[in-house]
Amino acid sequence: MQIRLAVISNAGGSGKTTLSVHLAYDLAKRKYNVALLDLDPQGSLTLFCGLNPPEPEQTLAGVLKDKFDGVWPLTPCWRQYTNNVVVCQGGMVLTQTADELVLHKRGAYLLADCLTDYPLVHDVVIFDCPATLGPLPLMALAACTHIIIPVQLEPKSIQGAAHLLEWYYYHCKYLRLNPTPEILGFVPNQYDVRRSTHRQMLAGLPEQLQHMKIRAFPAIRDSAEFVNASGQGLPLHIYRPSHPAKDDFKETTSHLVTLIGKPKTTKKTK
Amino acid sequence: MCARNTTNLTNYFSGAKQSQQLSEAEQEIQQLRAEIEELRDKNSGELERQLEELRTQLQSQIGILSIPIEQIEPNIEQPRQTFLTESLESMSRSLASDGQLQPVILIQRENHLLIFDGERRWRSAKALGWQTLEAVIIPEPTGLHRKALLTSLHREDLNPLDKAEAIARELSTIIGLELQDIPRILSTVIRRLNSQKRITSLVDLITADAKKQEQELESLDLSDSERAILSLLLDLQLNPASIDANIFPMLSLAEDLKLAIRAGLKGVHALALQKLSAKNLGLSEQKAKSIREETTHKVIVEKLSVVATRKLVAEVIASESKLAVTKNTKKKAVSQASNRLQQLSLELLKQANPAELTELQEVLRHKLIEIEKVLKQN
Numbered sequence: 001m002q003i004r005l006a007v008i009s010n011a012g013g014s015g016k017t018t019l020s021v022h023l024a025y026d027l028a029k030r031k032y033n034v035a036l037l038d039l040d041p042q043g044s045l046t047l048f049c050g051l052n053p054p055e056p057e058q059t060l061a062g063v064l065k066d067k068f069d070g071v072w073p074l075t076p077c078w079r080q081y082t083n084n085v086v087v088c089q090g091g092m093v094l095t096q097t098a099d100e101l102v103l104h105k106r107g108a109y110l111l112a113d114c115l116t117d118y119p120l121v122h123d124v125v126i127f128d129c130p131a132t133l134g135p136l137p138l139m140a141l142a143a144c145t146h147i148i149i150p151v152q153l154e155p156k157s158i159q160g161a162a163h164l165l166e167w168y169y170y171h172c173k174y175l176r177l178n179p180t181p182e183i184l185g186f187v188p189n190q191y192d193v194r195r196s197t198h199r200q201m202l203a204g205l206p207e208q209l210q211h212m213k214i215r216a217f218p219a220i221r222d223s224a225e226f227v228n229a230s231g232q233g234l235p236l237h238i239y240r241p242s243h244p245a246k247d248d249f250k251e252t253t254s255h256l257v258t259l260i261g262k263p264k265t266t267k268k269t270k
Numbered sequence: 271m272c273a274r275n276t277t278n279l280t281n282y283f284s285g286a287k288q289s290q291q292l293s294e295a296e297q298e299i300q301q302l303r304a305e306i307e308e309l310r311d312k313n314s315g316e317l318e319r320q321l322e323e324l325r326t327q328l329q330s331q332i333g334i335l336s337i338p339i340e341q342i343e344p345n346i347e348q349p350r351q352t353f354l355t356e357s358l359e360s361m362s363r364s365l366a367s368d369g370q371l372q373p374v375i376l377i378q379r380e381n382h383l384l385i386f387d388g389e390r391r392w393r394s395a396k397a398l399g400w401q402t403l404e405a406v407i408i409p410e411p412t413g414l415h416r417k418a419l420l421t422s423l424h425r426e427d428l429n430p431l432d433k434a435e436a437i438a439r440e441l442s443t444i445i446g447l448e449l450q451d452i453p454r455i456l457s458t459v460i461r462r463l464n465s466q467k468r469i470t471s472l473v474d475l476i477t478a479d480a481k482k483q484e485q486e487l488e489s490l491d492l493s494d495s496e497r498a499i500l501s502l503l504l505d506l507q508l509n510p511a512s513i514d515a516n517i518f519p520m521l522s523l524a525e526d527l528k529l530a531i532r533a534g535l536k537g538v539h540a541l542a543l544q545k546l547s548a549k550n551l552g553l554s555e556q557k558a559k560s561i562r563e564e565t566t567h568k569v570i571v572e573k574l575s576v577v578a579t580r581k582l583v584a585e586v587i588a589s590e591s592k593l594a595v596t597k598n599t600k601k602k603a604v605s606q607a608s609n610r611l612q613q614l615s616l617e618l619l620k621q622a623n624p625a626e627l628t629e630l631q632e633v634l635r636h637k638l639i640e641i642e643k644v645l646k647q648n
Contacts (some may be wrong), residue, residue, distance in 0.1 A: 134538045155282075166289040208280065
């Protein structure tokens with residue numbers, strides 16, 4: 001089963017791109033084909049994957065055009081290390097796409113339509129969403145099978161994530177998503193064990209999520225090396241292979257692998 | 271600190287939790303709706319089966335069915351709960367001799383066939399050891415008890431006049447007696463048996479079998495026509511005494527009362543009104559008739575009871591006889607005058623003076639003219 005994972009948060013700097021990139025690399029190391037789709041006008045994936053800025057037509061904005069010919073602009077990344085990750089880049093042109101979406105008859109369903117009409121063959125498709133809850137993340141919600149919510153252990157980020165849940169429940173119903181995308185879980189990010197508020201938040205979060213039957217994945221530790229790695233356009237695994245923080249994604253990746261390997265619904269066609 | 275942070279987190283998530291609960295509730299509703307739809311789909315088969323059954327039932331209603339007696343159940347809601355042994359025995363006799371003349375009416379209630387009409391036939395047939403009864407099955411009427419009650423109360427029996435005529439006709443046809451002789455012959459024999467105090471043994475014969483009836487009638491010392499009439503009445507399960515007392519008197523009712531009966535007047539009322547005869551009223555047949563019709567109309571319009579009718583009849587007779595008395599008084603004045611005139615002998619006239627005689631002559635001449643006038647008018 002193809003997992004289409006929307007990485008969504010309602011606050012900037014919560015680690016969406018970091019999570020997307022590292023999950024992609026982890027999965028690639030486990031022989032899964034991954035497509036990273038950048039829905040963010042900031043185009044952070046271009047930076048994190050060490051790619052050149054794309055022509056506007058070579059971004060996801062080109063895919064979302066009505067005249068899209070079905071040839072996805074997918075750029076391989078970390079080619080020296082893996083053949084399993086491709087990126088559909090984002091960029092400023094997506095702000096224009098977002099504006100056009102509002103008037104488009106199938107606005108929220110445009111990405112889902114593209115994936116239906118011109119399916120990607122990858123095991124996992126990751127949508128790296130922008131920080132606001134605008135039309136682009138809404139499109140991701142309508143197109144994904146799962147969402148994952150990275151969150152900083154800080155009030156602003158957690159409050160944003162809580163609002164994100166409200167947004168999620170409202171729009172699943174409003175868009176009549178069937179089946180509704182599943183919430184894979186929260187991923188606490190930039191956890192600094194030395195900071196008592198981080199510790200307290202990390203301790204309190206699982207209980208809150210448990211009430212809602214939402215999984216809390218292990219925290220990703222705070223490290224300056226993430227920033228350094230992204231500057232080089234590499235995941236931490238490649239940038240500092242011995243760095244223990246790279247293992248912080250393991251459990252989340254494993255969970256994804258389980259989902260891919262053991263599809264919930266077995267549809268056999270005659 | 272920790273507690274406060276936890277509280278903060280709770281606050282952050284309260285809205286999300288509400289949203290989730292709402293969403294779950296809506297999902298549950300959707301699921302239930304889907305289940306209802308599914309159940310509807312499943313039940314449509316069951317519904318189809320029930321409809322088919324109904325259709326079969328409807329088809330069977332067109333005709334008379336032969337239903338095993340064991341499958342038939344009495345309806346405990348029916349008003350009539352008393353079934354006298356004699357009544358059942360006479361029905362049994364009728365069934366045994368003539369078979370079932372009318373199908374019983376059954377209603378289908380779930381798996382039960384309940385008697386809507388015909389419990390006496392069912393009981394009697396059962397007593398006879400019959401296996402089946404002819405029946406029609408109708409759908410259960412709404413308000414069954416009320417309907418059954420109405421059926422009992424408003425069942426349109428033959429009115430007593432029709433009954434009397436039908437019985438007399440039957441007796442006349444079978445026995446060969448003159449129609450008008452039959453009530454008289456019956457009346458005679460009933461009166462005689464009454465005075466002989468043997469009427470009870472006759473009435474007991476209604477439920478007896480034909481052989482016993484024959485033997486008993488033999489012992490009653492009857493004329494041929496009397497015996498033939500009694501035998502036939504018993505065979506029809508009719509009480510000869512009751513026919514004589516209640517039914518045959520209808521035959522001698524005045525024509526206007528017969529018409530009134532056919533229009534709905536009750537037999538007992540007619541018998542009471544019959545007292546308004548020419549003889550009782552001291553009037554001509556024509557005048558008596560018009561008074562009777564007037565009174566009958568009043569009885570019908572005012573829906574008078576039998577007692578009230580009898581009272582009214584008595585009042586009418588009383589007032590008519592008063593009028594007759596007055597008339598008689600007037601009648602007397604004329605005859606008295608006539609008598610007095612007869613008493614005026616020739617001797618008396620000779621003794622009178624001429625002026626007196628002239629006056630009498632004038633009075634008589636005048637009266638004579640009036641008498642002639644009156645006589646001419648009549």
